[in-house]
Amino acid sequence: MNLSNVYELGTDNEMQIETGRPKTLIHIEGVNKEFSVNKNKITVFENFSYKIPEGSFLSIVGPSGCGKSTLLKLISGLETPTSGTINFDGQVISGPPKGMIYVFQQYTKSIFPWYTVLENIEFGLNTQKKNISKQEAKERCMEYIKLVGLEGYEDYYPSQLSGGMQQRVVIARALICEPKVLLMDEPFSAVDAMTRAILQELLLSIWEKLPITILFVTHDVDEAVFLSSHIISLGKAPIGLKEDIVVNLPYPRNQIDTRKSKHFTTMQLKLFSSIFSQEKGQA
Amino acid sequence: MLKRWPGFVLIIALLVMWEIASKTGIVDSVSMPPVSQVFTTWGGIIANGELLNYLLPSLGRIFSGFLLAALVAVPLGLLMGTTPFIYRLLEPITELIRPIPASAYIPVAILFLGIENEMKVFVIFLSSLFPILLNTYSGVRGVDPILIDTGRTFGVSKMKSLFKIILPAALPSILTGMRVSVGIALVVAVVAEMITGNSGIGYFILDMQRIFRVAEMFAGIFTLGIIGYLINFGFLKVEQYFLRWRGNTGGV
Ligand SMILES: Nc1ncnc2c1ncn2[C@@H]1O[C@H](COP(=O)(O)OP(=O)(O)OP(=O)(O)O)[C@@H](O)[C@H]1O
Numbered sequence: 001m002n003l004s005n006v007y008e009l010g011t012d013n014e015m016q017i018e019t020g021r022p023k024t025l026i027h028i029e030g031v032n033k034e035f036s037v038n039k040n041k042i043t044v045f046e047n048f049s050y051k052i053p054e055g056s057f058l059s060i061v062g063p064s065g066c067g068k069s070t071l072l073k074l075i076s077g078l079e080t081p082t083s084g085t086i087n088f089d090g091q092v093i094s095g096p097p098k099g100m101i102y103v104f105q106q107y108t109k110s111i112f113p114w115y116t117v118l119e120n121i122e123f124g125l126n127t128q129k130k131n132i133s134k135q136e137a138k139e140r141c142m143e144y145i146k147l148v149g150l151e152g153y154e155d156y157y158p159s160q161l162s163g164g165m166q167q168r169v170v171i172a173r174a175l176i177c178e179p180k181v182l183l184m185d186e187p188f189s190a191v192d193a194m195t196r197a198i199l200q201e202l203l204l205s206i207w208e209k210l211p212i213t214i215l216f217v218t219h220d221v222d223e224a225v226f227l228s229s230h231i232i233s234l235g236k237a238p239i240g241l242k243e244d245i246v247v248n249l250p251y252p253r254n255q256i257d258t259r260k261s262k263h264f265t266t267m268q269l270k271l272f273s274s275i276f277s278q279e280k281g282q283a
Numbered sequence: 284m285l286k287r288w289p290g291f292v293l294i295i296a297l298l299v300m301w302e303i304a305s306k307t308g309i310v311d312s313v314s315m316p317p318v319s320q321v322f323t324t325w326g327g328i329i330a331n332g333e334l335l336n337y338l339l340p341s342l343g344r345i346f347s348g349f350l351l352a353a354l355v356a357v358p359l360g361l362l363m364g365t366t367p368f369i370y371r372l373l374e375p376i377t378e379l380i381r382p383i384p385a386s387a388y389i390p391v392a393i394l395f396l397g398i399e400n401e402m403k404v405f406v407i408f409l410s411s412l413f414p415i416l417l418n419t420y421s422g423v424r425g426v427d428p429i430l431i432d433t434g435r436t437f438g439v440s441k442m443k444s445l446f447k448i449i450l451p452a453a454l455p456s457i458l459t460g461m462r463v464s465v466g467i468a469l470v471v472a473v474v475a476e477m478i479t480g481n482s483g484i485g486y487f488i489l490d491m492q493r494i495f496r497v498a499e500m501f502a503g504i505f506t507l508g509i510i511g512y513l514i515n516f517g518f519l520k521v522e523q524y525f526l527r528w529r530g531n532t533g534g535v
């Protein structure tokens with residue numbers, strides 16, 4: 001890897017595609033999104049365009065209320081653009097497409113309270129794999145329960161779990177589906193620092209192993225740099241895309257070695273100062 | 284159970300006061316025989332099967348009227364809760380009919396259905412219908428959209444979402460509606476039986492009063508208390524079972 005090119009701040013997205021990168025999986029074209037609340041119109045996106053390459057790990061950062069969740073919901077097909085289109089694998093998205101799963105920021109409201117931990121995760125599995133024996137299904141669920149560190153809690157109901165444990169149930173329920181695209185909205189917001197570090201590695205190892213594209217919303221610059229191949233920074237409409245960054249830290253990454261590298265620190269500081277100065281300038 | 288002892292002490296104290304008041308002539312012992320006599324009589328009509336003969340038809344009516352109501356109200360409520368057009372179509376009429384006391388239907392029902400079982404079951408059905416219907420559709424409308432969207436992102440079909448997500452999410456509300464309904468069903472059954480016919484615990488109580496078997500009348504009233512308590516208790520147990528996921532602190 002060319003060392004003078006370890007990070008590319010503000011690189012044009014279009015350019016990357018031309019320079020021999022994987023094909024575009026998700027193409028957002030001229031999207032406008034408006035909400036009306038009490039007869040007031042809120043514009044969240046104004047003529048927003050972006051291409052997401054297949055197999056990328058894209059983190060989305062930006063201030064609260066800038067539209068990160070809205071962007072993921074638009075891509076997931078749960079929300080529809082006021083105008084413009086979003087293409088997924090060559091098809092215009094008009095409803096939740098197969099092979100794409102959105103992990104809600106409001107994880108406590110997304111968990112099924114009448115199901116146990118095991119049943120919640122089994123729900124995910126059942127929506128994807130229809131002909132699988134009961135025994136096999138249970139084994140696979142247990143595997144994921146172990147991965148997210150919930151072994152021994154499989155028969156607990158969500159009401160008996162802590163917030164961070166509930167969040168891990170929701171993550172496992174999505175991961176077990178092995179979707180083509182995983183849209184994760186601040187998925188580690190409620191877990192402690194150590195569990196978070198473990199889950200970050202887990203997510204990375206899954207992403208490195210499977211042909212999966214991950215879109216990941218976070219407020220944590222450190223987390224974004226550690227995980228991502230690409231990072232975009234959003235501003236409130238009409239600003240839209242503020243930064244479009246390629247993170248040229250080699251994979252596989254791990255918590256110790258990746259963090260030790262000088263490029264990691266430089267990258268993190270660069271991104272942080274870029275966002276910070278812009279926020280400060282606006283305030 | 285142990286924490287309830289003050290309540291039990293009060294009940295026993297009241298019964299003792301009743302006994303003394305009746306025996307010492309503070310109250311007229313013809314209208315209010317000593318409670319010990321009421322209990323003996325109660326035991327007697329239980330033992331000779333007289334009470335059961337009157338009680339069973341009532342329980343049958345309550346059960347069938349309630350069951351019919353649940354079978355109609357739950358699907359209709361699900362439909363109203365999930366289909367805005369059906370909701371806007373039926374909500375006003377439901378809100379208009381609902382406040383009418385169920386006993387007011389009895390004269391109308393007599394005109395169409397006569398004075399026996401059909402009429403009574405129908406009136407019980409109608410009065411049980413609205414609490415279940417109302418609680419079902421408000422429960423369905425109260426389901427968090429995020430829960431429904433979770434189903435959508437996992438590719439769950441609308442039909443499947445109705446049974447796998449909406450129904451269980453609305454279940455606490457539906458069960459509350461059912462519990463309210465059985466309570467009402469008991470009241471309406473007794474009222475209907477007192478108005479016409481010659482069967483049922485309601486008829487028994489009124490008849491005993493007419494022929495001055497006052498102890499039997501009180502025994503009948505006590506029976507209603509016990510039945511009402513048991514029905515409610517049973518329902519709480521059913522709720523506890525179906526809503527065990529709420530945890531101990533969930534409450535209703
Ligand atoms: N369903 C909705 N109805 C009305 N307005 C909405 C709706 N969803 C989002 N908005 C508005 O869109 C804007 C962006 O919201 P969004 O949830 O996407 O922000 P966010 O970037 O995810 O913020 P956070 O970091 O706090 O999660 C906000 O102003 C919000 O009020």
Ligand SMILES: [Mg+2]
Nearest residue numbers: 068069105185
């Ligand atoms: Mg958000």
